[in-house]
Amino acid sequence: MQGPKKTLSIFSFSETQLRFLKYCAVFFIPVIIVYAVLELLVLDLPINYKFYGNHLNTHSKEIEVMALGSSQVKCGFNPALSNKSAINFASTSQHHNEDFNILKGTIDRFPKLKTVVLEVSSNHLELPHHANDYWKNSIYLKYYNVNAFERPTWAKDKLIFLSNTRFFSHKLMNFYFYKTDNSELNEFGFDTNNYDGAFKKLNYDENEIANHKFKIITREDLSIFKKNTAYLFEMMDYLEKQNLNVIIINVPIYKTYAHKRNPNIVHRRDSVLNVIKNKYSNVILLNKETDTVQFAVRDFLNENHLNPDGAKKFTALVNRKLDSLN
Amino acid sequence: MIVASSLVDYFAALALKGTENNNRQKIFLYGSIFWNLGVLFLFKYYNFFIDEFALLFNMQEGEYAFSTLNLILPVGLSFYTFQTMSYTIDVFKKRIEPTRNLLNFLCFVSFFPQLVAGPIEKASNLLPQFSNKRSFDSAQVKEGLRQILWGLFKKMVIADNAAYIVNMVYASPEDYGSLSLLYASVLFFFQIYGDFSGYSDIAIGTAKLFGFRLSKNFNIPYLAKSVTAFWQRWHITLTRWFTDYVYFPIIQKNLRSNIRRNIAVFLTMGLIGLWHGADWTFVIFGGFQGLLIIVERTPLSTNRKSSLYHKALIPDFMVPVLSLIFITLSCLLFRSQNIDELWIILKRITSFIPSESLASLIDKRFLLCVVIMITLEVLTRFKDFPLVQLDNYINRPTRWLLYYFFIFIIFLYAGPKEDFIYFQF
Numbered sequence: 001m002q003g004p005k006k007t008l009s010i011f012s013f014s015e016t017q018l019r020f021l022k023y024c025a026v027f028f029i030p031v032i033i034v035y036a037v038l039e040l041l042v043l044d045l046p047i048n049y050k051f052y053g054n055h056l057n058t059h060s061k062e063i064e065v066m067a068l069g070s071s072q073v074k075c076g077f078n079p080a081l082s083n084k085s086a087i088n089f090a091s092t093s094q095h096h097n098e099d100f101n102i103l104k105g106t107i108d109r110f111p112k113l114k115t116v117v118l119e120v121s122s123n124h125l126e127l128p129h130h131a132n133d134y135w136k137n138s139i140y141l142k143y144y145n146v147n148a149f150e151r152p153t154w155a156k157d158k159l160i161f162l163s164n165t166r167f168f169s170h171k172l173m174n175f176y177f178y179k180t181d182n183s184e185l186n187e188f189g190f191d192t193n194n195y196d197g198a199f200k201k202l203n204y205d206e207n208e209i210a211n212h213k214f215k216i217i218t219r220e221d222l223s224i225f226k227k228n229t230a231y232l233f234e235m236m237d238y239l240e241k242q243n244l245n246v247i248i249i250n251v252p253i254y255k256t257y258a259h260k261r262n263p264n265i266v267h268r269r270d271s272v273l274n275v276i277k278n279k280y281s282n283v284i285l286l287n288k289e290t291d292t293v294q295f296a297v298r299d300f301l302n303e304n305h306l307n308p309d310g311a312k313k314f315t316a317l318v319n320r321k322l323d324s325l326n
Numbered sequence: 327m328i329v330a331s332s333l334v335d336y337f338a339a340l341a342l343k344g345t346e347n348n349n350r351q352k353i354f355l356y357g358s359i360f361w362n363l364g365v366l367f368l369f370k371y372y373n374f375f376i377d378e379f380a381l382l383f384n385m386q387e388g389e390y391a392f393s394t395l396n397l398i399l400p401v402g403l404s405f406y407t408f409q410t411m412s413y414t415i416d417v418f419k420k421r422i423e424p425t426r427n428l429l430n431f432l433c434f435v436s437f438f439p440q441l442v443a444g445p446i447e448k449a450s451n452l453l454p455q456f457s458n459k460r461s462f463d464s465a466q467v468k469e470g471l472r473q474i475l476w477g478l479f480k481k482m483v484i485a486d487n488a489a490y491i492v493n494m495v496y497a498s499p500e501d502y503g504s505l506s507l508l509y510a511s512v513l514f515f516f517q518i519y520g521d522f523s524g525y526s527d528i529a530i531g532t533a534k535l536f537g538f539r540l541s542k543n544f545n546i547p548y549l550a551k552s553v554t555a556f557w558q559r560w561h562i563t564l565t566r567w568f569t570d571y572v573y574f575p576i577i578q579k580n581l582r583s584n585i586r587r588n589i590a591v592f593l594t595m596g597l598i599g600l601w602h603g604a605d606w607t608f609v610i611f612g613g614f615q616g617l618l619i620i621v622e623r624t625p626l627s628t629n630r631k632s633s634l635y636h637k638a639l640i641p642d643f644m645v646p647v648l649s650l651i652f653i654t655l656s657c658l659l660f661r662s663q664n665i666d667e668l669w670i671i672l673k674r675i676t677s678f679i680p681s682e683s684l685a686s687l688i689d690k691r692f693l694l695c696v697v698i699m700i701t702l703e704v705l706t707r708f709k710d711f712p713l714v715q716l717d718n719y720i721n722r723p724t725r726w727l728l729y730y731f732f733i734f735i736i737f738l739y740a741g742p743k744e745d746f747i748y749f750q751f
Contacts, residue, residue: 219498
C-alpha cells in the first residue's frame, strides 16, 4: 500500500518509493566503493600505457621520433637506446587505425617530431581493424588524451577497469595477489625484464623450439586487404603532408614463425611496401623479419617477439636508419 | 522510418475499421503489408538479391541496370516492422480493435527496452498496457532489477567470454584443428544464447521497472527434446509470429494435408532463416531447421513414431543431446560469414585434424560460469528466470549476498565488450 505524497514536486515520492530508494542506495554504495577501489588499484598498476602517457606529458617538446605498432614493436624498440629523443606508443594488438588516431591526436604536442617509425607486419593488411568502441580507446583517452572513439566522449569512457574488466582483473590478481608480475618498465614504458617467454621455458633449445606449437593467423582476406591498404595509403599521404620521415619496419620473427606464414599474404604485403617506397620520397624500409644472421634464438621472447636483448639489436638498426635520414 | 512505418499502420488499421467493404479492407491490408515488406526488402535484402542476380547471369558491376545501394540498416527494423505489421493483420482479422490514440501506438512501436532486439510483441499484449494506469510496485521493480542482473551475467560473463574464443577461432579457422573448431562452435551456441536471452532478460526487466510486462522470449532451449521443441523455446516471440502469420494461413485451408503442412514448415523456417539476414547461410540455416522438423514429424509406417527420435534407437537421455548436436550444426551456418567459410570449417571438423591449440582455448573459470548458468536455469526451469521471487524463500542478507556474488562475478570475469548479436537484425 502506498503512503501519502511528501511534496508536490516531480520528485515527490511515496513512502514505499522512498523506502525502496533507500534500500537501493544502501545496496549500491558498497558496489560503487568496491568499483572505485578497483579503479584506483588499476590506475596504480605499472602498465606501459601509463609510462607512455607520462613520457608524453613530460617530454613532448623534445621528442623527435614516434614509434607506432603492435606488440612486436612494443617488445622490439627500446626508446631508451634510441639516438634521438623517442616515444614508443606501440601496444599489443594495436592496429593501423589506432596508430593513426594516436598520431593525429598527439602530433600537435610534438613540435620537434621528425620521424615516425611505423610497423607493417604481414598481419597488418589482412586482419580487420578494431571497431570504434575498442576497449583500448579508453586507455588512449585516459593516458594520451586521444579520442579514438570518433564520437564525443563521456565520463565512463575514461574508466580504465570498466574498459576491459577481464583483462584488468587478471592484471590486478597477478600484481597484488599472486605477485607474478615481474616486469621492469623503464621511463619509456619498455619492459627491460621481458625474458619470461616460451623460448626461455624451452631453455632456448632449438630442437625443442622447432616442435613448439604457437598461434599464427594465416587466413587471406582480399576485401580486408583492399580496405587496410587504402587506409595505409591515407596514413602515408597524411605523413607526407606533415613533412615527416617514415621508417616502415618489420620486426624480426623466429624462423619457425617465418616458415608458417602464408606466402600469399607476405607477397601482397611486400608488393604494397614496394609501391609505397617508390611513391613516397619520405619513406624508407627496414625489413628485418627474416634476418637470421643478426638475430639468434636468444634474442627472442617467443616465435614472434624479441626480448630486450633482441630489442637492443633492433633499436640499433633503427638508429642507423635514423642517422641516414639526417 | 519508424515514424513512417508507424503512421502507415496506424492509419491502415483505422481505415480497416472505417469500412465494411471486404475488398477495400484487403486493399488497406495489402497496402500496409506491401509498405512494411518493401521497406524491409529495400534496407535488408535489396543488395543481396541484386548481387545474386548479377552472379546468376555472370554480370560484372555496371553491366546491369540496378546498382546496389549504400544504405545503413535502421536499428531494430526487423523487429518493429513485424510488430506494426502484425497489428494491422490482427485488426483485419478482427482479433483486436484499432487504437485511436496515436501517442499510445507510437509508444507501442518504439517502446525502447524491446525496440532494437525484441521480444516481438503482439499489439494485443503490449498496446493496452499503455492505456492502463500504472503505479509504483516495488515487488515488480525488484523482479525487474533481478532479471536485469541475470541478463547482465549471461551477456557479460557467458556471451562475451564465449565470443572472445569464438571470434579468435573463426577469424582464422584454417589455423585450428577439428576439436578446436567443434569446441568454438559449441561455445557459439552459448554465446548467442547468453547474448540474446541476456538481452531479452534485460529488456523484460527494464520494462518491469516501468510497470510493463513483456513476453518471455527463451525457455532453456538447450533442454529441448527435439528441433520442434527447440523453436518453441528459442526466440519464442519470433517463432510465434511466423507460426501465426505464415504457417497457419498456409495450412488452414487443408489441415489434413501432410504435404501442405511440410511445405508450410519448410517455407516458415526458411523465412525465419532469411529474417536473420540477407545471406545464403541464413537461408540454408532456416531450410535445415525446416527439414529437421519435417523429418521429426514424419511418422514411421510401422509404429507411427517419429523417424528421427525413434525410441527404440535412441535412449531418452540422449534425445536432448542429439537435438543439441543438430542445433550446434545449425550454429555453424549462423556463424559462418559465407558458404566458403562454412565449407572450410565443416571440412576441417570432419577431417580429424589434431587440435594443438585446444588446451589454450579452454578457460576453466569461464566453463565454471557456464555450469553455474546451466545449473541454476535447470534447477529453476519452471520459473521465468533463476533469480525470480527470491523474497519468498531467502531472507534479505542472503539475497543481497547472492546479488553481490553475481555483481562480483561480472566485475571479475566479464569478457571484452561485444555488441549484441541481434542488434544487426
